[in-house]
Amino acid sequence: EPEVTQTPSHQVTQMGQEVILRCVPISNHLYFYWYRQILGQKVEFLVSFYNNEISEKSEIFDDQFSVERPDGSNFTLKIRSTKLEDSAMYFCASSDLPSETGELFFGEGSRLTVL
Amino acid sequence: GENVEQHPSTLSVQEGDSAVIKCTYSDSASNYFPWYKQELGKGPQLIIDIRSNVGEKKDQRIAVTLNKTAKHFSLHITETQPEDSAVYFCAAGGQNNNDMRFGAGTRLTVKP
Numbered sequence: 107e108p109e110v111t112q113t114p115s116h117q118v119t120q121m122g123q124e125v126i127l128r129c130v131p132i133s134n135h136l137y138f139y140w141y142r143q144i145l146g147q148k149v150e151f152l153v154s155f156y157n158n159e160i161s162e163k164s165e166i167f168d169d170q171f172s173v174e175r176p177d178g179s180n181f182t183l184k185i186r187s188t189k190l191e192d193s194a195m196y197f198c199a200s201s202d203l204p205s206e207t208g209e210l211f212f213g214e215g216s217r218l219t220v221l
Numbered sequence: 222g223e224n225v226e227q228h229p230s231t232l233s234v235q236e237g238d239s240a241v242i243k244c245t246y247s248d249s250a251s252n253y254f255p256w257y258k259q260e261l262g263k264g265p266q267l268i269i270d271i272r273s274n275v276g277e278k279k280d281q282r283i284a285v286t287l288n289k290t291a292k293h294f295s296l297h298i299t300e301t302q303p304e305d306s307a308v309y310f311c312a313a314g315g316q317n318n319n320d321m322r323f324g325a326g327t328r329l330t331v332k333p
Contacts, residue, residue: 110264137318147259149265149310149323162319197264201318209255210318212264 107120108132112198112213120221124203129181129198138157138181139199139210140173149197155181187218225249225313229323235332240301242327244311245293252311253321254287254294258309268309269296301331 111130117123131138140152153163155173163171172184181200185192195217199210224247234240246254252273257265271278271285271294278285282301287294294313298305308328314321 139318140321148325151319151321154317154319208266209270210265210321212257212266214262214264 108211110200110211110213111200112196112216114216116212116217116219118219118221119188119216125185125188125192125218125220127183127185127196127198129183130179131181131198131200132202132211134178135200135202135211137161137201138173138175139201140183141197141199141212143195143197143215145194152183152196153171167197185218188218190220193218193220222250223313223320223322225311225322225324226329227311227327228323229327231310231330232329233330233332234301236301236303238301240296240298240305240329240331242296242309242311242329243293244295244313244324245291246322247292248313248315249289249292250315251320253314254285255314255321256283256285256296257310257312257323259310259326261307265310281286284300298329301329303331303333306331307331 113128138155143149153167154161170186174182192210195215196214229245255270258268259265282299288325308326310326311324
């Protein structure tokens with residue numbers, strides 16, 4: 107069964123450092139997403155990406171965040187200068203339906219710990 | 222924007238009993254209501270979903286009911302098994318996945 111894969115599974119970084127989280131969505135999917143889950147809290151939408159551009163972003167997704175699809179298979183989330191409160195589980199997701207809400211397929215997540 | 226409330230936050234049942242998790246939503250335009258199961262160390266996985274033109278949907282031991290008038294929907298798991306133990310999230314969405322918002326999650330423990 108096709109799946110979304112994410113790397114790294116866990117990253118520890120110092121405050122102020124740049125972090126790149128990587129995702130390989132399911133190959134025929136067109137819509138890509140990043141979500142964040144702070145420990146014990148709800149899953150929060152960060153950003154969606156379609157046709158090589160951001161289609162929507164939440165208030166969490168400020169100027170410190172950026173996304174990119176550099177090579178047609180990877181989908182990355184970059185945090186330019188990490189803060190303590192960026193510590194969370196980051197989930198990548200993808201879906202294939204173009205015009206209606208369809209099933210989201212989530213990766214297993216990347217745990218980011220900012221010290 | 223959409224706001225989803227989920228109850229209870231924790232639920233413990235005996236194996237074989239039923240479990241019910243309830244969610245309410247705020248945006249009457251929402252028309253897609255998925256439920257996700259998140260096992261320890263894994264990402265959320267879709268287990269069942271319902272669209273607003275349907276009031277109830279069943280898939281083996283799990284069922285979801287939707288009351289659009291009251292803006293609430295529920296997950297029912299019958300004949301629970303220890304492997305049902307996980308965190309369950311409801312979500313509500315509208316025109317596209319960008320609008321989808323998650324509930325806070327329910328940690329279900331099924332005791333053998």
